[in-house]
Amino acid sequence: MYFLSKELYFPPVEEATYEGIVAVGGDLSVDRLLLAYNNGIFPWFDADEPILWWSPSERMVVNPHDYKISKSMRNILNRNIFEVTINKDFQSVIKNCQKIERKGQDGTWISDEIIKSYTKLYQLNKAMSFEVWQNQELVGGLYGVDLGHVFCGESMFSKVSNASKIAFIKLIEYLKKNHYKLLDCQVHNAHLEKLGAFEISRNSFIKILKNANLK
16 A cells, blocks of 8 residues: 655556545645545545545446436426525535435545635635525535536535535536536445436546546
8 A cells, every 4th residue: 555755646546446546635725626636546544544546446426427316306496496606605514515424334534624625716716505495594505526528427416405415516516517527426325326427437537537637
């Protein structure tokens, strides 16, 4: 396993462990984060762990150009019970993602350090948030890292039924309209699968990522 120094470097993702860990340590500086994401690597660790950098052998993704909105969600969209904004309140979105309780999870990986680092990415137009409002109250949203032609989703939250799904759909619509190649959802979970995400190989993901970066 590779242990990072102060040097801005990651080993090739093909050298990841069976579980998908590429490297350990380093920092969450803007430059290191951007280097990681542009090479198909992302940080994911608990508060009592060193920074773990991942590139799993199977990557959960959505092709925005093939995505089909379900009839039930289309009906909810048509009712206009939610308002959706982009980059209006990044801080509130990431802090709600940190605090929201999730079934089967004890605590969150979104530390104060994560919030500080990703807020810096947002200030440099390298991260985005989608906010969902109901009666002028923030009830859902998501945020992620914006690589220009691939969007790396990080986390979402919902305080009322369907709010995070609305944010997800609006993100997909944005990515399709702006000719993004892929939405990266990182690792498999049942909720993402229900939303239409699927797995591709790490090699396929890296090829799409590198080709997108050439545009």
